[in-house]
Amino acid sequence: MFSTKALNKSTQRLFSTTNPTNFKVTVLGAGGGIGQPLSLLMKLNHKVTDLRLYDLRGAKGVATDLSHIPTNSTVQGFTPEESDGLKNALDNTDVVLIPAGVPRKPGMTRDDLFSINAGIVRDLAKAAAQYCPNAAICVISNPVNSTVPIVAEVFKKSGVYNPKKLFGVTTLDSIRASRFISEVEGTNPTQEKVTVVGGHSGVTILPLISQTKHSMMPKETREKLIHRIQFGGDEVVQAKNGAGSATLSMAQAGALFAGKILQGLDGEADVITPSFVDSPLFKNEGIEFFSSPITLGPEGAEKIHSLGNLSSEEEEMLATCKETLVKNIAKGKKFIDDSKL
Numbered sequence: 538m539f540s541t542k543a544l545n546k547s548t549q550r551l552f553s554t555t556n557p558t559n560f561k562v563t564v565l566g567a568g569g570g571i572g573q574p575l576s577l578l579m580k581l582n583h584k585v586t587d588l589r590l591y592d593l594r595g596a597k598g599v600a601t602d603l604s605h606i607p608t609n610s611t612v613q614g615f616t617p618e619e620s621d622g623l624k625n626a627l628d629n630t631d632v633v634l635i636p637a638g639v640p641r642k643p644g645m646t647r648d649d650l651f652s653i654n655a656g657i658v659r660d661l662a663k664a665a666a667q668y669c670p671n672a673a674i675c676v677i678s679n680p681v682n683s684t685v686p687i688v689a690e691v692f693k694k695s696g697v698y699n700p701k702k703l704f705g706v707t708t709l710d711s712i713r714a715s716r717f718i719s720e721v722e723g724t725n726p727t728q729e730k731v732t733v734v735g736g737h738s739g740v741t742i743l744p745l746i747s748q749t750k751h752s753m754m755p756k757e758t759r760e761k762l763i764h765r766i767q768f769g770g771d772e773v774v775q776a777k778n779g780a781g782s783a784t785l786s787m788a789q790a791g792a793l794f795a796g797k798i799l800q801g802l803d804g805e806a807d808v809i810t811p812s813f814v815d816s817p818l819f820k821n822e823g824i825e826f827f828s829s830p831i832t833l834g835p836e837g838a839e840k841i842h843s844l845g846n847l848s849s850e851e852e853e854m855l856a857t858c859k860e861t862l863v864k865n866i867a868k869g870k871k872f873i874d875d876s877k878l
């Protein structure tokens with residue numbers, strides 16, 4: 538027998554069109570280093586019932602492979618060769634995860650990826666604006682500080698921009714911060730939480746150590762820790778020695794973030810995580826996008842939280858972060874202006 542509460546909930550699920558519990562998720566770039574493990578982790582998420590994978594190559598194989606896992610979702614792979622491949626991957630989906638694009642090699646900055654990835658993200662965003670204008674779009678492709686503004690401009694030009702539904706995925710900075718601070722302090726990383734704000738590259742990554750329980754750590758230790766969090770991506774790029782950048786930790790980060798988005802869409806309470814979004818925090822200084830903790834809900838980003846109290850050292854880092862961010866954002870916007878969509 539159902540309890541009244543359970544019956545109400547199942548009835549809601551049956552008849553609700555705006556807040557379904559069964560979600561469609563699309564991964565664009567699903568055949569790649571991030572795309573494959575991210576797709577696996579989305580196959581394991583019980584809120585996902587329809588998983589669609591798209592890539593220039595490999596998506597069908599990955600989809601067939603994942604489709605043998607006995608979780609409650611169907612998996613389909615799509616390619617550009619089949620007519621309507623991208624359309625069918627995106628049609629009416631709830632969440633789009635975008636790890637499509639090239640990764641760094643040693644010696645490159647994320648901004649060096651702009652020349653290739655800007656066009657890839659622009660074209661995928663055009664398709665998303667057409668086929669799933671209401672979906673939550675989660676951008677992983679670098680440089681995130683510029684690719685997120687690119688998606689925003691494409692959606693604006695298509696007349697379907699909803700700032701509450703566009704997210705730059707910065708979760709890897711948060712999970713690195715938890716891991717690295719635990720190594721310094723000799724603590725359990727699963728119990729460490731560091732709020733990381735700003736953007737997703739070098740000095741724009743701003744971990745707020747003063748807001749952790751380790752705020753009193755020695756200055757030199759803190760500076761080394763902050764530097765490691767800001768440049769953690771380089772460690773992986775160097776170790777992979779030309780074979781790409783972080784993929785497995787990024788897949789874990791992407792799945793965590795997508796999980797939060799789904800929890801929010803599903804109406805769960807108090808779902809809060811940082812993301813690089815269209816933000817009011819520093820708009821009066823010309824910075825249209827910024828990462829800070831966001832409350833997620835059925836409509837996407839419901840509340841953008843302020844940064845809270847910063848130390849004087851963090852205030853200085855924030856000023857440096859803003860100087861770079863404003864240029865990265867302008868570069869993305871100019872790219873779309875020049876693209877004459």
Ligand SMILES: NC(=O)C1=CN([C@@H]2O[C@H](COP(=O)(O)OP(=O)(O)OC[C@H]3O[C@@H](n4cnc5c(N)ncnc54)[C@H](O)[C@@H]3O)[C@@H](O)[C@H]2O)C=CC1
Nearest residue numbers: 566568569570571592593637638639640677678679709787
């Ligand atoms: N936001 C973050 O924290 C992180 C972002 N990244 C970024 O994620 C991106 C992907 O990295 P990896 O998976 O390692 O690269 P990868 O090269 O292994 O995979 C990229 C995939 O994208 C596909 N692709 C390229 N153009 C496409 C298009 N137009 N449509 C569909 N698929 C397309 C490729 O065929 C490839 O399978 C890079 O830009 C990287 O810098 C990487 C790590 C962390």
Ligand SMILES: O=C([O-])CC(=O)C(=O)O
Nearest residue numbers: 641679709770771782783
């Ligand atoms: O470092 C890179 O190029 C990939 C990335 O964004 C990260 O690992 O944080």
